[in-house]
Amino acid sequence: MQFIPSGRMACALAATLIFASSGTLAQTLEKPKVSIAVGGKNLFYYLPLTVAEQLGYFKDEGLQVEISDFAGGSKALQALVGGSADVVSGAFEHTIDMQVKGQNITAFVLQGRAPQIVLGVSTKNLPNYKSLQDLKGKKIGVTAPGSSTNMLASFVLAKAGIKPGDVSYIGVGTSAGALSAVRSGQIDAIANLDPAITMLQQKNDIKVIVDTRTMKDTLDVFGGPMPAATLYASGAFIKKNPNTTQALTNAMVKALKWIQTAGPDDIVKVVPESYMLGDRALYTAAFLKVKEAYSPDGKIPDEGAQTALKALQAYDPKIAGKTIDLTRTYTNDFVRKANDKQR
Incomplete structure (x- = not known):
């Protein structure tokens, strides 16, 4: 006698088979559609984001990512605060600045270990x-x-x-x-x-x-390691969507590791032609100048968070003298799992 499953059971069995064959967390993502705001997507500063997008690493994690480009990092942050973006690809120091303003913003994967500015x-x-x-x-x-x-x-x-x-x-x-x-x-x-x-x-x-395009120059300017581009989101988003946050981190860490072994020719094959501003040779030369600035593993160094705070306190009276809980500005929990997955 042939067993024919009911419609509901058939759907459940199909979902189970898809999950088993994909080997991803796609079926357990709390929010598979994620909007990311970035300020200047064409910049080398955000190259890991572009690599993850162009090479399909977000899709591999079951994510549908929509990236909105703004004129600068502060504009991307406004999109997050205003609710039109779930996540920002932006500078680490915004997490400190927002804590002073009473908002809990947390970085969960590092793209750059030197600002490149x-x-x-x-x-x-x-x-x-x-x-x-x-x-x-x-x-x-x-x-x-x-x-x-x-x-x-x-x-x-x-x-x-x-x-x-x-x-x-x-x-x-x-x-x-x-x-x-x-x-x-x-x-x-x-x-x-x-x-x-x-x-x-x-x-x-x-x-x-x-x-600040090299590690040495960054140390000379800031007196310590200075975290640059990150993916950050509200603490509430991360708490509500841990699997989604992990999937985003997995994709970014994979992109970072790809960049470590990529040459200029590999980069120009991945990024859109418009990023090169009409001069491919110059673009590849510029990449070689900043390659060491990318994080090899996505981890945010504790000392780097201290450096960022000192830099902000040096010129911003709103932050100078304030008590900042740096443990709330970043987490490496997702990065550790992502690196374990890449081994």
């Missing part, structure tokens, strides 16, 4: 630049006000005794807008990232005065 002065507007004091009263272009590029510029200037109010910060974005702002003379200096910075250097449009 460069501060340069316009050779057109400031041909006789000698020191940071020359920037007083000047216009500094950043990806967006309140972003990590803004943070670096403010930190560097603060060490020279220059307050944030002594300069004007102007949002110029991350690609063509940034290049145009420098070349047209709209700004006197710029804090931005590759590939735009390397393009400006190549044409002698800027003189680099601060560089």
